[in-house]
Amino acid sequence: MAEKKSDAPATNMLWGGRFTGGIDPLMHKYNASIRYDKALYREDILGSIAFARANSKVGIITNNEFETIERGLLEVMEEWKQGTFAIMPNDEDIHTANERRLGELVGKDTAGKLHTGRSRNEQVVCDMRMWLRDRIRDIDGQLVAFLQVLAKRAEAEIDYLMPGYTHLQRAQPVRWGL
Numbered sequence: 001m002a003e004k005k006s007d008a009p010a011t012n013m014l015w016g017g018r019f020t021g022g023i024d025p026l027m028h029k030y031n032a033s034i035r036y037d038k039a040l041y042r043e044d045i046l047g048s049i050a051f052a053r054a055n056s057k058v059g060i061i062t063n064n065e066f067e068t069i070e071r072g073l074l075e076v077m078e079e080w081k082q083g084t085f086a087i088m089p090n091d092e093d094i095h096t097a098n099e100r101r102l103g104e105l106v107g108k109d110t111a112g113k114l115h116t117g118r119s120r121n122e123q124v125v126c127d128m129r130m131w132l133r134d135r136i137r138d139i140d141g142q143l144v145a146f147l148q149v150l151a152k153r154a155e156a157e158i159d160y161l162m163p164g165y166t167h168l169q170r171a172q173p174v175r176w177g178l
Helices: 025-031 034-057 063-082 094-106 108-115 120-156
Strands: 161-166 169-175
Touching: 034 063, 034 094, 034 108, 034 120, 063 094, 063 108, 094 108, 094 120
Parallel strands: none
Antiparallel strands: 161 169
C-alpha cells in the first residue's frame, strides 16, 4: 500500500522554498540523510561554534549573540551525547536537526545568525574533513599498535622460516622476522 502524500507544504524544508504542495513520503525518505550523518553531530556543532566565534570577532554578530549560540550548541551536543536528542520528522540531516534544536533553545532570531557568510556546502565539507581527520587519527593509533605487535612477533620468531614469493611464485625461504 502506498503512503499518503503529506499535506504539509515542502516550504518548511531547507530546499523547499519554491514549492507549495506536500511532499511525497517516498521522496522524504529518499532525501533524508539524518540516519547516516547523525554520526557527524560533534563535528557539525564544533564547526558551527568556530564559525560563530569568527563572525563575532569580525563584528558580524555580537559577543553576546556568540555566547548564546555557543551555549545553545553545547547543550545540543550534550543531548546527542546523552542520547536524549529528539529527531523530528522534518530533520533531513544533521545540520537542520542541530539548527532546529538551537532555535528552540536560544530563539530563532539568534540561531538564524549562525549561517551568516557560510554556505551549507562549506558546512558539510568542514564537518566531513573534521570527521575524517579524527577517524584517520584513530586508524593511525591502531596501525601503530599493530606494527608493534608485528615487530615483537618478528623478534620472538626470528628463526621460523617461511616461503618467500617472487611474482606470485614461491622463491627462496625467508625468516618470518624479515
